[in-house]
Amino acid sequence: MAPARSAAAPRWPSGTWPTCWLLPASVRQARAALVAGGRSLSRDRLADRMREDGYRVSNARVGLLLRLLTSEDVAGPVDVSARRPDDAEYAACQRRGGVGDPETCRSWRQFSSGLAVRWQAARVHEMRSDPITLRLPSPLFELRDDRLERAQVRLLIKRDDLIHPEIPGNKWRKLSYNLSAATNAGHDTLLTFGGAYSNHLRATAAAGYYFGFRTIGVVRGEEHLPLNPSLEYATRRGMRLTYLDRTTYREKQSLTVIEALRREWGRFYLLPEGGSNSLALKGCAEIPEEIDATFDVICCAVGTGGTLAGIAAGLREGQRAIGFSALKGGDFLADDVARLQSEAGLASANWRIECAYHFGGFAKTTPQLQTFIDTFAERHGIVLDRVYVAKMMFGIFDMIQTGAFPAGATMVAVITG
Numbered sequence: 001m002a003p004a005r006s007a008a009a010p011r012w013p014s015g016t017w018p019t020c021w022l023l024p025a026s027v028r029q030a031r032a033a034l035v036a037g038g039r040s041l042s043r044d045r046l047a048d049r050m051r052e053d054g055y056r057v058s059n060a061r062v063g064l065l066l067r068l069l070t071s072e073d074v075a076g077p078v079d080v081s082a083r084r085p086d087d088a089e090y091a092a093c094q095r096r097g098g099v100g101d102p103e104t105c106r107s108w109r110q111f112s113s114g115l116a117v118r119w120q121a122a123r124v125h126e127m128r129s130d131p132i133t134l135r136l137p138s139p140l141f142e143l144r145d146d147r148l149e150r151a152q153v154r155l156l157i158k159r160d161d162l163i164h165p166e167i168p169g170n171k172w173r174k175l176s177y178n179l180s181a182a183t184n185a186g187h188d189t190l191l192t193f194g195g196a197y198s199n200h201l202r203a204t205a206a207a208g209y210y211f212g213f214r215t216i217g218v219v220r221g222e223e224h225l226p227l228n229p230s231l232e233y234a235t236r237r238g239m240r241l242t243y244l245d246r247t248t249y250r251e252k253q254s255l256t257v258i259e260a261l262r263r264e265w266g267r268f269y270l271l272p273e274g275g276s277n278s279l280a281l282k283g284c285a286e287i288p289e290e291i292d293a294t295f296d297v298i299c300c301a302v303g304t305g306g307t308l309a310g311i312a313a314g315l316r317e318g319q320r321a322i323g324f325s326a327l328k329g330g331d332f333l334a335d336d337v338a339r340l341q342s343e344a345g346l347a348s349a350n351w352r353i354e355c356a357y358h359f360g361g362f363a364k365t366t367p368q369l370q371t372f373i374d375t376f377a378e379r380h381g382i383v384l385d386r387v388y389v390a391k392m393m394f395g396i397f398d399m400i401q402t403g404a405f406p407a408g409a410t411m412v413a414v415i416t417g
């Protein structure tokens, strides 16, 4: 649900709730049935059809839904209705009693102004046409550092974090093939899961924005308003949020929960929490394939294990992958990585997980880790993400200094975000 705010003062949105979100799946279904039966669209036909489908709707409500449907359809590339209503028009609409702030409206009922609706519809078009530039292959460079020289080890840095500011690193790698699969299967909506601070939710919202998908984020726990910056960003990128209590959230992969979500949101392409599925592995397998230097070991951070599983699957003979767990007690992750690989038909025995560099647990930090991050930034101009990447980098340097890698070895550290 959109956060409720007062609609008293005119306040034009920086982001927006596209018209499409105001249309329940039932009305689209009814329209599709009419079109399939060769019947033209009218309020009464639509209302009859929805009632036949078991929805209790008044003709007045169907009339408004029809206006939303048609305004969505007319939003074309040169639609003049993209003009934003000015404050006077907005106030007049409000006086007529039905138009709320398009950003914060909770229901279709508030959108009774044709102008606001057309503007919203035009925004839908705009959302689908923003160009995106991805930096691929991501940059690779060799890190110069006296600690490496002393150990006679080379360390190459794969800057996947530079792929795109909003869909960086493993987020892009995991989404890329999924976005193609969703398009090929005719989906226009992505649904995924995450905690309230999930980077995966943010990236999915951004991917939806740039690639023309509606996005639904199913958030663990209760709604807290105002939204935190992550969720606020996701909604600005058009993501619709819904919440599952923690018990139900644990069952999120069950048929019952998925079916309930389908009833509520209609047809969608399902991305798992963290985005780790077989297609995500395929995307991550491209990381080592992109590296045109010879190397022995490649390292990445581990949360769900999808990135490590994919990277290991993309290695050549003789190369190895090491994943650094960002979680305390991450030994169970080895089973997850093995399962993900076998589900994708990409099983390999060339990886392992290092569990000693969790710094107290997920998202926890210590003064020692913070000093490492600061020093690394000073020396190399890269600010490491403290939840995942910094722990991996600390682990790599620690292992190098304690002689875990032979002189002459070449390592790659993937900056996953």
Ligand SMILES: Cc1ncc(COP(=O)(O)O)c(C=O)c1O
Binding pocket: 169, 170, 199, 200, 274, 276, 301, 302, 303, 304, 305, 306, 307, 308, 385, 388, 389, 416, 417
């Ligand atoms: C920057 C960064 N690196 C690494 C990971 C861990 O990836 P995975 O969940 O595939 O193990 C994440 C989590 O998504 C992340 O945000």
